[in-house]
Amino acid sequence: GNSVTQMEGPVTLSEEAFLTINCTYTATxxxxxxxxxxxxxxxxxxxxxxxxADDKGSNKGFEATYRKETxxxxxxxxxxxxxxxxxYFCALSPGANSKLTFGKGITLSVRP
Amino acid sequence: xxxxxxxxxxxxxxxxxxxxxxxxxxxxxxxxxFWYRQFPKQSLMLMATSNEGSKATYEQGVExxxxxxxxxxxxxxxxxxxxxxxxxxxFYICSAFSGxxxxxxxxQFFGPxxxxxxx
Numbered sequence: 001g002n003s004v005t006q007m008e009g010p011v012t013l014s015e016e017a018f019l020t021i022n023c024t025y026t027a028t029x030x031x032x033x034x035x036x037x038x039x040x041x042x043x044x045x046x047x048x049x050x051x052x053a054d055d056k057g058s059n060k061g062f063e064a065t066y067r068k069e070t071x072x073x074x075x076x077x078x079x080x081x082x083x084x085x086x087x088y089f090c091a092l093s094p095g096a097n098s099k100l101t102f103g104k105g106i107t108l109s110v111r112p
Numbered sequence: 113x114x115x116x117x118x119x120x121x122x123x124x125x126x127x128x129x130x131x132x133x134x135x136x137x138x139x140x141x142x143x144x145x146f147w148y149r150q151f152p153k154q155s156l157m158l159m160a161t162s163n164e165g166s167k168a169t170y171e172q173g174v175e176x177x178x179x180x181x182x183x184x185x186x187x188x189x190x191x192x193x194x195x196x197x198x199x200x201x202x203f204y205i206c207s208a209f210s211g212x213x214x215x216x217x218x219x220q221f222f223g224p225x226x227x228x229x230x231x
Binding site: 004036041042043044045046089099100101102103104105 | 146153161207222225
């Protein structure tokens with residue numbers, strides 16, 4: 001079956017530090033890949049996505065590249081801000097209208 | 113963007129009672145809604161997929177008689193936890209699927225979640 005593995009957390013960084021959150025997946029075929037973010041007290045929001053190999057999703061300074069050869073979709077940001085403190089979930093979907101499979105999520109805390 | 117609401121945001125009930133959670137898509141029609149359960153420091157686990165006007169499809173291991181799902185309209189789905197017990201205490205999240213755009217893979221929009229505590 002499909003699965004998503006995220007690196008263990010939590011992660012604590014200083015403001016303006018570089019961020020990498022690892023995500024690898026197992027799936028048949030060519031799934032779509034997503035990063036969702038959950039800010040304190042709010043619902044999950046789509047941060048970025050990629051629908052085919054070598055696609056790069058980007059939003060709010062975050063980027064992730066769909067790497068089929070390594071089955072990975074690592075999230076990166078060059079300079080984090082305190083407002084980036086949240087829980088980040090990697091997820092996959094086998095196709096349109098399909099249900100999502102989530103990783104465990106990782107909590108990011110950014111210190112001023 | 114599209115907004116999904118859940119009500120209530122948190123509920124505390126006695127063991128043996130039933131609790132209903134509502135999920136509404138406020139500014140779009142959702143043909144499909146999903147219900148998830150999230151345990152502390154764990155991932156979201158899909159419980160069921162709800163299509164408007166038809167019976168919900170439950171994931172393996174989810175008791176359909178305990179977690180009743182109704183999707184009576186394109187903007188409302190409800191999850192009723194029947195005869196709740198302390199082990200049902202959890203964070204329940206819904207999402208609504210918005211289709212019809214030009215994007216090949218359309219997006220799920222998530223509600224803020226409902227914290228259920230069963231005493």
